[in-house]
């Protein structure tokens with residue numbers, strides 16, 4: 001079976017599951033959101049990470065179908081958690097550029113929310129810079145309609161793409177997630193500190209909160225506090241967690 005046919009079969013047979021990585025406030029440690037990350041439960045090869053199949057899904061266009069499946073799974077999971085938990089934090093879903101261009105994300109999400117009776121305020125969308133930085137009127141109107149329903153829009157992997165200040169301003173994002181490469185650099189170079197500071201200043205001026213991705217140690221958390229970073233995510237805070245019966249939020253730190 002070639003890889004493409006295998007992935008197609010996996011989407012049809014739903015061989016995927018989601019894990020959830022917390023994103024926490026840098027001062028209180030309160031979980032702000034859980035990022036949904038897809039895994040392929042392969043019948044022979046075990047649990048596969050996105051690096052092994054997202055590229056193929058994108059190249060073949062299958063990421064549109066896979067993305068719709070992910071949206072449905074997340075909404076179903078939120079509905080299950082809500083049977084156990086009185087209050088839930090939102091879940092952020094990674095949306096690939098193709099889903100925005102060809103996938104009708106607005107209706108797919110709207111239908112999944114209705115089907116599972118989930119309020120839109122429990123959903124956030126993570127989009128990479130490249131998917132929104134072409135001045136596509138359809139994409140920006142989809143984004144602002146979603147925001148009007150209470151869905152936060154996050155820029156993912158910030159710093160790796162080609163966004164300009166004017167585009168960030170025009171699109172009115174809620175949260176900027178700074179790529180883990182920049183988090184790694186604050187400890188190792190003076191330029192790294194300067195660069196991160198500049199991002200925070202810019203994001204705050206535009207009304208966005210700043211998340212440092214890929215936080216792996218306490219020294220980074222301390223530095224990020226002095227840099228006025230708002231939220232952190234990474235293995236030091238928590239690895240991605242299985243869903244469980246209750247939402248796997250972290251206890252606040254003191």
Ligand code: G
Nearest residue numbers: 036037038049050051054067070094095096
């Ligand atoms: O889970 P992990 O940290 O290995 O994810 C690696 C990459 O795969 C990240 O860039 C992440 O955005 C992407 N990814 C994870 N889950 C999803 C998903 O459900 N949909 C899309 N489009 N990308 C995902």
Ligand code: G
Nearest residue numbers: 037094156157213214215216233234235236
């Ligand atoms: O592009 P995106 O931000 O969606 O990617 C999330 C990916 O980053 C996931 O594959 C996740 O497993 C990985 N990740 C999350 N936290 C850390 C971390 O602290 N260090 C490293 N190296 N990877 C991380």
Ligand code: MN
Nearest residue numbers: 035094126156
């Ligand atoms: Mn992400």
Ligand code: NA
Nearest residue numbers: 156157177213
């Ligand atoms: Na990211």
